[in-house]
Amino acid sequence: MVKKSTLTATARKALIAQLIAAGEVSSQSQLIELLRSKGVEITQATASRDLEELGAVRSKNGGSEMKYALPVSGAQNVRRVSDLILSVAPSANLVVVRTPPGGAQLLASALDQAASSGRLKSVIGTIAGDDTVLVIARTATGGAGLAAELREFS
Numbered sequence: 001m002v003k004k005s006t007l008t009a010t011a012r013k014a015l016i017a018q019l020i021a022a023g024e025v026s027s028q029s030q031l032i033e034l035l036r037s038k039g040v041e042i043t044q045a046t047a048s049r050d051l052e053e054l055g056a057v058r059s060k061n062g063g064s065e066m067k068y069a070l071p072v073s074g075a076q077n078v079r080r081v082s083d084l085i086l087s088v089a090p091s092a093n094l095v096v097v098r099t100p101p102g103g104a105q106l107l108a109s110a111l112d113q114a115a116s117s118g119r120l121k122s123v124i125g126t127i128a129g130d131d132t133v134l135v136i137a138r139t140a141t142g143g144a145g146l147a148a149e150l151r152e153f154s
Helices: 009-021 028-037 044-054 104-117 143-153
Strands: 057-060 066-069 087-091 094-098 123-128 132-137
Touching: 009 028, 009 044, 009 066, 009 104, 028 044, 087 143, 094 143, 104 123, 104 132, 104 143, 132 143
Parallel strands: none
Antiparallel strands: 057 066, 087 094, 094 132, 123 132
């Protein structure tokens, strides 16, 4: 049995964006089932509204199968990254980033994507709560430099 969870709208949209980016969503009903399997219950109307707000569109993937896809900037369309960063505080190889409630998962996803693409070279990974992201630097004393990089990134 999957434990039911309550997500903020921003966190739910970040999860939907992740599912779409993974190429798993071909219909609204499939999206609802995927979310249900993760313990998130939503209505068809909410799924439709979330997909619209994310800018998701159905298109053919490499073959003839229809899948939802996000615009080039993906999950960042929900909000600009700069809107999600309220404060940045470094310590040793860590940086604590405060976000509005529900914004941490979305920000962490954007930071992880930027790190994977090489746009954030100092980031090794993130851990997100509801309104706080812990960003881990590659070096043992890289927190201050990473904080500066995050401020510039936003």
